[in-house]
Amino acid sequence: MSRRSVLQVIGASAVGTAGLSRSSGTASAVRPGDGFYENPLYGPDFADPTVHRADDGTWWAYASNMSYSQESDEMLVPMLSSPDLVDWTYEGEAFSSRPGWTLGSIWAPDVHYHDGQWVLFYSLWPRNDGEGDQTGIGVATADAPGGPYTDHGKLFTNPEHPFSGNTIDPYFVYHEGTPYLFWGNFAGIYYVELTGDLRDYRSDTWGQIVGSAYEGSTIFQRDGYWYYFGSTGDCCDGFDSTYEVEVGRAESLLGPYHDKEGTPMMDRNEWNAGPTHLGDDDRFVGPGHGDVTVADDGTYWFVYHAYDTEGPENADQYGWPPARQLFVDRIYWTGDGWPVIGGDATPSATAPVPNLGQRSAPVAEGTYHVVDAQSGRYLGLDGSDQGASAVVAASDSGAQVEWQVRRLSGGEYVLENTGSELALEVADGDTSDGADVRQWPYHGHPTQRWYVVEDGDGQYRLDNACSGKVAEVANASTADGANVQQWTWNTGDHQRWRFVPVDGRDRPPAVGENANAPTDPDGDGLYEDLNGNGEADYSDVVDYFNNMDEPAMTDHADAYDYNGNGEVDFADLVDLFGRVN
The missing domain is CATH 2.80.10.50 (Trefoil (Acidic Fibroblast Growth Factor, subunit A))
Structure with missing residues (x-):
């Protein structure tokens, strides 16, 4: 699939002409080594991930599990832990038994630490695909991130709110003392205030923040703006999926949200119609439905799912679920405060690890x-x-x-x-x-x-x-x-x-007639390349011999004193000969 242009993120003022010259040598990629990681990080099935960090620094991720082959095969919210957002360990299931208020599959969990407890909001999708039952959102709590989680039942289902569409994909935000729950599935993204114990809703507080193009919402605050990350397109058609992430922002949590083009997000009612902040590339397909976290060095990271076309299209032999694997990518920020996920708005095959800014600098400023x-x-x-x-x-x-x-x-x-x-x-x-x-x-x-x-x-x-x-x-x-x-x-x-x-000292002048200024090829402060042709070779030894009594060298002895005796002499000539030999 074609890579989407990043020009919309840079802006028209930065448009120029790209060079087309060829490189010598092979163009095959080489593993990047220490300080880099490779996507995908876990699979073949870890869809709709949410992520939250414990006080001990460990990240915990939770996901849907969509096995439809047998009820007993379905994991009840698989959990992973990681010390660094890169190396993930399977930690079991959040629930020891299926929530009983409807026979449904648990989708799109959302986990937060709130008021001394770990709180898990989840969607229930009826295993008979909605025939006679309603989709809804429930809540569970635990004393530790790995559970076990105690279910407290449903918050609400489709008939209990005034909006159309399926009641799935919860996202919790606690702001200025008020708990809010956002949700929605291609019929609008809606919200309602919750009661203080998070077990019920306040029925007179319903509202909507963006249009019907989206599901899989993530909402967070940064530098005076609230950001909305929404997934749009087809999530689950294997390698033909059209999922991608679009972004809006607002000065208030409840909006109004506008995208980068200035379009109100309430007006976005078509799949893949707005500016793409994370989309396909030639290898990775259908990225979306994730969560945002912040590393110790202040960098923002998006944890999401996508397909790897170099891997399986489906997670098991039954042709279902689709193999949506776990990915992590850094969110970069432009000077005007818009996110660029993965550097070029596509999933990264390899990328620098989180918290790189806390490692020692390879080069000092x-x-x-x-x-x-x-x-x-x-x-x-x-x-x-x-x-x-x-x-x-x-x-x-x-x-x-x-x-x-x-x-x-x-x-x-x-x-x-x-x-x-x-x-x-x-x-x-x-x-x-x-x-x-x-x-x-x-x-x-x-x-x-x-x-x-x-x-x-x-x-x-x-x-x-x-x-x-x-x-x-x-x-x-x-x-x-x-x-x-x-x-x-x-x-x-x-x-x-x-x-x-650059140490501020005067650079030595050209040595001899018709020569370029000397250079320092190895960066040690000594100028072995006397004739300025870019490399130290035997011609420089000859130039040294012919000009060692000239002011161009004697007046700049510190540039040519290879043996450190304080002057330009035959000992330095011998030293230079050894350096180029």
Whole structure:
């Protein structure tokens, strides 16, 4: 399936042209190693997950179980626990026996810790698919997240409220001393106030917040806004499912909610009609119906289900239930406060782990030259205007190759050119191999965020948070002015970079006639590349011998004193010979 465009998230002001040049070397993906995880995280059946964190830091997730083959096969709310949102352990079932107020399957649980107890709201869907029975929502409580949960019966069923549609998909919000329950299933998303013990509702408090396009709601507050995450489309048609997540926000819990296009969410009455915040990609299908949690480093995470087309389409041999597996993806936030789930609004195959921002920084904040590990050339720009493309340059002189590197709370970095004060990004949020890397005013989208991943020997790769691909020198070129693009990580030296601090000292001038300014290929503060061709080789030994008495070298002895004796002499020449040999 085609990947949805991320341009709607970035905005029209950031539109430019993507590069199409090829990379040398294989394009096959390489496992990312420490600091990354891989989706899906649990399966083949963990649908409609809800997540809540205990005081000891453990995350607990709960899900529907939709086995229709035999009543005895159905799990009564399967539970998982995790110390890190990535490694999940099965913990059994929330109920020891089926709630008895109707013979139904337990769907779409919603779990919160409230007033000293763990509270589980759940949907009951009649096992005869509604013939003569009504769908409804019940409530149960437990003293610990792993239960056992004591059922307190139904809150209400279809005939007991004034709205149409099935009474499923509860979501609980406690705000300013008032408990609210939201629910709905493609007939509108509704709410009602609950009594203080959460066992009943206040019948004069019914209301609606969004239109009939949605189910599987999640509602939370962030930075002055209430956000509504709703699922729309077909959830359960296997690999042909059209499920996706759309988002609205409001200044008040009860609305009015508007989506990113400014459309009132009450007017969204068609499947997949609004801006997509999480949709299909070429591998993963039908993402949706999840929950939001916050990690210790302040990053937001969406826990949801989706299909993996490289895995099963159905969870068992009977052709049912559909194999909706557990996924987790980070929610990034643009500068104007809109979420981008997974970096590019599609599920991630691999992604940086939660709480990465609490790990030690691979590179300290500061001003750097970013040096290509293959050629020794410097990351720079082919112009000073917004939209100028990133290139590599032979010389390290001038602010155009100096980058202010700052780390965000989630562990990713922003690289801003000190000359232009513009941020390094992949053009247009493009996720394809060969997309151009350029500069643009900072707007906070993941396409301007980079994970700096240590790769040994003082080298790093730059992983784009939007695409998951790395910055590289196109075609593994060693030429001055070669373009910088993104490509799938293939371990090439042209995909590795060194961060060389800019210490403010004067750079040594060119050595000899018709030479470029020297460079420091290994970033150790010594200039082994005397002729500025991007690498230290035998020609530099010759240049050293021919010019060691010239002021260009003697006046800058600290740049060429390889053996540390304080002067430029034959001992340094021998040392340089050993370095290039």
